Amino acid sequence: KKTYRIACIPGDGIGKEVVPAGQKVLEALAAAQDGFRFEFAAFGWGGDWYREHGEMMPAGGLAQLKGFDAILFGSAGDPEIPDHVTLWGLRLKICQGFDQYANVRPTRILPGIDAPLKRCGPQDLDWVIVRENSEGEYSGVGGRAHQGHPIEVATDVSIMTRAGVERILRYAFRLAQSRPRKQLTVVTKSNAQRHAMVMWDEIAAQVSKDFPDVKWDKELVDACTARMVNRPKSLDTIVATNLHADILSDLAAALAGSLGIAPTGNIDPERRYPSMFEPIHGSAFDIMGKGLANPVGTFWSCVMLLEHLGEKEAAAKLMKAIEAVTADAKLHTKDLGGNATTAQVTDAVCHRLLAA
Ligand code: NAD
Ligand code: K
Ligand code: MN
Numbered sequence: 458k459k460t461y462r463i464a465c466i467p468g469d470g471i472g473k474e475v476v477p478a479g480q481k482v483l484e485a486l487a488a489a490q491d492g493f494r495f496e497f498a499a500f501g502w503g504g505d506w507y508r509e510h511g512e513m514m515p516a517g518g519l520a521q522l523k524g525f526d527a528i529l530f531g532s533a534g535d536p537e538i539p540d541h542v543t544l545w546g547l548r549l550k551i552c553q554g555f556d557q558y559a560n561v562r563p564t565r566i567l568p569g570i571d572a573p574l575k576r577c578g579p580q581d582l583d584w585v586i587v588r589e590n591s592e593g594e595y596s597g598v599g600g601r602a603h604q605g606h607p608i609e610v611a612t613d614v615s616i617m618t619r620a621g622v623e624r625i626l627r628y629a630f631r632l633a634q635s636r637p638r639k640q641l642t643v644v645t646k647s648n649a650q651r652h653a654m655v656m657w658d659e660i661a662a663q664v665s666k667d668f669p670d671v672k673w674d675k676e677l678v679d680a681c682t683a684r685m686v687n688r689p690k691s692l693d694t695i696v697a698t699n700l701h702a703d704i705l706s707d708l709a710a711a712l713a714g715s716l717g718i719a720p721t722g723n724i725d726p727e728r729r730y731p732s733m734f735e736p737i738h739g740s741a742f743d744i745m746g747k748g749l750a751n752p753v754g755t756f757w758s759c760v761m762l763l764e765h766l767g768e769k770e771a772a773a774k775l776m777k778a779i780e781a782v783t784a785d786a787k788l789h790t791k792d793l794g795g796n797a798t799t800a801q802v803t804d805a806v807c808h809r810l811l812a813a
Contacts, residue, residue, distance in 0.1 A: 470740025472531020504535030513546030534740035555730035557723035560588035588702030617653035629696035717751030
């Protein structure tokens, strides 16, 4: 039987609640068929590891992960440690170390979810946001001079390379081409940011020539937020920079009903390294340890993980089980206006998988 080796990194906060839930669901899925099995390994990296060792993950951590087929991640972020330390020390270390340059974020309104936009049903909102995940505003280049003094100067330099921009645009055109509407919106801010963003627009025009069947347009990021609210149906696949797409995808998640539902994959399209799948939400300090976390974002991320492994049928089966559970308002967690617990939602999805 085929065995997939999955590294689980729950991280911090509700990551410790939703990742074990995701593992449970994947185990139920594997038990319900005989095509493949999973072997899981858990890594206790994150805030607790930091308190003990002074770093978020060990120096040889990437080498430990390298042989896995995929990574299931929770969240990095601890109330006692500065956010930039936790983020750079774990999640970004893995994303950048494994050159997972395509961050893919699907958004749909799942059955039974009461989304906030009026006149917008599930058929009117079906997006995939592709986020550049290796450079741009989060390249880590910059610094502070004369720290704390009145003459202090601080910079976060946004680095855009032609190679980096071209590969993410190519990925986005290819993804758009694979979807029924074959439509791509390239988001920039090329009116104000007149160097790198103008280069994005130019490269987009060049790359588009290789995808004559993809209908594409350009949108400025601020205008794009309004378009997401006012004309959701006019969008399909969207590609944007690291920062812009980070913000657009939280908006997308909220428009689809909750941050707790939204999934993402940090993907190395060339498959040189394992790709990493996670809910888009963070540690959620306000609800951690209470069993209130919505695990659906993690389950949907598991669907993306299965698709990445080439297990299309199993992925579709899990998505169907998730949708059957969201359709039942009794199984909604607090963020969706219900009072179901993480464990109840998890058990319901497992039950569906085993009964199917
Ligand atoms: P957050 O996503 O943790 O929480 C925002 C709000 O959404 C909170 O009210 C929270 O309760 C709610 N929420 C989030 N996920 C939910 C779920 N699954 N079920 C129900 N409600 C949910 O964002 P934040 O508060 O800005 O950040 C908290 C910490 O998480 C920070 O340290 C931040 O840096 C970190 N963070 C990490 C990641 C990551 O690891 N990928 C992503 C975002 C934030
Ligand atoms: K996360
Ligand atoms: Mn974010």
